[in-house]
Amino acid sequence: MQPSIKDVAQRAGVSIGTVSNVLNRPDKVAESTRAHVLAAIEELGFVRNSSAAQLRAGTSRSLGLIVLDMANPFFHDVAKGVEDVATELGYAVVLCNADEQAEREDRYLRVLEEQRVRGVLITPVEVSSERLDALRRRGTPTVLVDRHDARANCCSVAVDDVAGGELAGEHLVSRGHRRIAYFSGPLSLRQCADRLTGLRNAVAAAGLDPDEVVDVVELPALKARIGYEAARPLLGPTGFTAAFCANDLLALGVLRAAVSTGMRVPGDLAILGYDDIEFAADAAVPLSSVRQPTVLIGRNAAQLLLEECDDPDSHVHKQVMFKPTLVVREST
Template sequence: MRATSIKDVASHAGVAVGTVSNVLNYPDRVAAKTRGRVLNSIAELGFVRNDVARQLRAGQSRSIGLIVLDIGNPFFSSLARAAEDAAAEGGNAVVLGNSGHDPQRELHYIDLFEEQRVQGVLISPTGDIGKRLAALAGRGTKVVLVDSPAGTGEFSSVSVDDTSGGYLATKHLLDLGRRHIAFVAGPQHFHQVRDRLAGAAQAVAEVAGATLEVLQAGDLTVLAGRSVGDELVSRDRAALPDGLFCANDLLALGVMQSVTMLHTLRIPKDMALVGYDDIDFAASAVVALTSIRQPTALIGRTAVELLAEQLEDPEAKPRSVVFRPELVVRASTAG
């Protein structure tokens, strides 16, 4: 059974196809009596407008493309939910793409969203894809960088001062009297990891006798954190750090799982532990996790607002919004 067409509605209502189109798109142009007759026909026939075709004719949809690094990370799922809520308030929808840290998959989503003529693309890039994004913007699709500063000022962006966050986390450990600090780093091609390490190094440099060791994790996941934890518990006590700062909460929770399951180290007595992001699981961990809180929902909402600014005024200069993180102290450092 074929779907009811706009021609079917016009025939049923005894009007021209253009009149039905005006009722759907410009109802004020149609007399009330005629408009009522067309609406009755739409209801009786069960007509559903082909919004995709309309959007293609107009050259734009009511969708916004959002590409995140890892939807399995609660930070990005919370960010996406906030962006979706903000977009819905403007009558728009968010279409989500998960790059999974894969540059080729990221490019696929960019191509796909451009083909779908989305209003704009919000993206947490895997690396330096400025040329591809510039080409996208040059053809009329607005771009907003999310959780990533716009170094060139070419695009609007919303991010967090991760250097400040790394400094806050490490200074907290140093203020507790910890002197042998280790930073659990994920892949350092991510600027977030590099910036958090830079902040940690800055804090350590300010305290005489403090040292900073970098422990390289293969990923930014719980499993990667457990691998680091397994390595730590195999060390001699004298070689252990007394303060541990992880590049995100997932790594910190993995380290905590390894340490607590083997019952060889006590958090925080033997080793104080700090994460980053303050995801929902941080507060409910076996040992409630001290973390650096990012305003996740505000980041997602601001990204949509920055896109709206660009759409309302195509000549508006790109704007960069940088939020400051905050330290949330829990039992993993203050037990």
């Protein structure tokens, strides 16, 4: 059985209140008494119940982070940024994977609220969520990560995905491509729709008709296997000459499909991804990609959340929008 604070007090021959002071207000306890209590703690192997203390004080040292798909390395880097800030300020991060399922996201939101986390960082399946709104109304601060909410009822940290799509389109058009396939996740996802808008904007700005140049391949999820299975039957000498993919995982799947059918990349097919995950540069053909500042996204989101937690009355919600950059490698 785990030793209790009462056991420590008995072993040290002091009151429970003295043990509590040693744990929480050591400056109020004489040095000799403090040393005696700490020795008893060491002998018994006592571990304080920080959760109970934090609940009594209403100051949890945990943050919830719900990501859309933990299989995507993009979210690994975002989580690293969050964890870096949390660690610096003495917080722990509870990481939850929604796996692109709204029901699973709702369940995690309920659990995190029950655990009384200090605040929640989330990449929601849908930006407009009644459970998220209710969570805010009940006093749990939230920050949207890699999402933007025009209602501005919370902080958000995102990347200008229209600009990212424009970078991709400008690059491919400048290379002479006039048949571009856009491999997308569900267009109900704001990022996917915005990247398509940017691509079409760039094509139009070059004096071309987006309806003639851009073919949209909408897929159910942003995963490499799905990109591979979708691309394989579409590739051929009379098809498109470039593929812009809504993330690098799709692009890696398209690259595998192209290589498996004997196509030369970029000679027969140029491939451009999005996110610039670590694996992009290490692919069989190093992948060109639109880079997002993933760790910075996580750091900024965590900082905004803790600012609101520490001073909710004077906190002003901010919508941070980073600009993406283009990284050109061998695939284009």
